[in-house]
Amino acid sequence: MKKIKVGIIGVGRMGQIHLDNLCLKFPDVEVVAISDVMEESKKFADQYGVNKFYKNCNDLIADSEVEAVVICSPTDQHADNIMTAARAGKEVFCEKPMDLSLETVKKVLSVVEETGIKFMLGFNRRFDPNFMKIRSLIDEGKVGEPQIVKITSRDPGPPPISYIKTSGGMFLDMTIHDFDMARFMTDSPVKEVFAVGRNLTDPEIGKAGDIDTAVITLTFENGAIATIDNCRKAVYGYDQRVEVFGSKGMAGTHNNTPDNHYYYDQNGQSASLPLHFFMDRYIRSYYNEMKEFMDCLITNTKPKVGGEDGLISLAIGLAANLSMKENRVVRLSEILND
Incomplete structure (x- = not known):
């Protein structure tokens, strides 16, 4: 071949x-x-x-x-x-x-x-085995119609200030993955965005004009609601969790850890902390997304993640920035000029 x-x-x-x-x-x-x-x-x-x-x-x-x-x-x-x-x-x-x-x-x-x-954009988290499992349970009808999506995405530590100054801000650099994940789980267009952001972990990030902690609420055309909480610094590791609640049940994932042991003594319980770096947490997803791209070239099919997904996630990020700045709900149509 x-x-x-x-x-x-x-x-x-x-x-x-x-x-x-x-x-x-x-x-x-x-x-x-x-x-x-x-x-x-x-x-x-x-x-x-x-x-x-x-x-x-x-x-x-x-x-x-x-x-x-x-x-x-x-x-x-x-x-x-x-x-x-x-x-x-x-x-x-x-x-x-x-x-x-x-x-x-x-x-x-x-x-x-x-x-x-053929064009594919690297939203690798769609290809994470944990999140793919949730999506498959939704596709099989076991969750029913998604009603509430909860996404937690917290980094173990912020990137260098030099990077933050050119990143486009947390919503366009970090949360953009979560915006795409929320869309992936609901299969419905985003209608409205409301965001609250603060600078709580490192004052230098605030001086660079960015935030490091935020909660964002997305409302979808079908009535579903998603909440996303972000922070640039989680002292216990790379915290990545998704939960989908629907009309027939609930599906969610815990963090990946180096092992799944737990230990009890007279002082209480202990267990391994989450993996500490995104390259460890998502290593399988990078392989899976590239396999998707190569399979599309071999079979002459369209990739599952394309430019339109990037456009919409960027628009949601811009809407979140505007919402935080003006302390109001922003309709996505304001950004896309529909």
């Missing part, structure tokens, strides 16, 4: 995850080129036996051997990378978000539609 020839743009933290998976776990895929502005990143090409290394990503896109491009470049380069690759006829997988501007995202989607390429 002919192998799919892939090029990876950006081999930072996420790029290295996809490079490792594609090279070691996908026998039907060959990574033929990687690109990174850092010359020292060439070591990854040597390490994984990738023959071509480009400092300029446009050279990788122009390489006639490359059939599909995995984009893991900085956020502010995603839109240009996607459009350049699409116009070159390459299939594209891109880490979220496409951009922090709705107008730019709409332009990207227009190019994707015009060129007819």
Whole structure:
């Protein structure tokens, strides 16, 4: 069977995850080129036996051997990378978000539609086995019609202030995954957004113009309600939980831990804390999402997560920012200008 020839743009933290998976776990895929502005990143090409290394990503896109491009470049380069690759006829997988501007995202989607390429956005949490199980229980009718979705998403510690200053804010950087997860669990368009945010864990985050703690309520067109609570700092680890309550029952997931032991003594009970880093917690989901993309290329089908999902999640994030600023409920149509 002919192998799919892939090029990876950006081999930072996420790029290295996809490079490792594609090279070691996908026998039907060959990574033929990687690109990174850092010359020292060439070591990854040597390490994984990738023959071509480009400092300029446009050279990788122009390489006639490359059939599909995995984009893991900085956020502010995603839109240009996607459009350049699409116009070159390459299939594209891109880490979220496409951009922090709705107008730019709409332009990207227009190019994707015009060129007819396969395009998938990296909302990896949809492919986490725990969350996929909840979704399957909903699909099987065991939960009934979802009525309340509760999402807890708390990081073990905040990223560097230098990153926060360019991240677009917590709602567009962190909570955007939870907005997508809420949509994934309800299968209904978001109607209204209300958000409350505070700076409670690190005053430097506030000085950078961002928040670190928030609660967001989403109301869906079908009447369902979702609540999301976020914090940049949970001292006990990476806290990731989802619960869906419906007309026939409830489904939820606990945190992943290094083991499932518990211990009792005269002082009480103890157990392992949650995994401490997103790369540990979601390692399986990164494999699963890339398998989805590669399967779509092999079977000529449309990926389950596309550009429209990115557009809507970005719009919800912008609505949350506006809601927090003006202390009011914001209709999503205000943001999308429907």
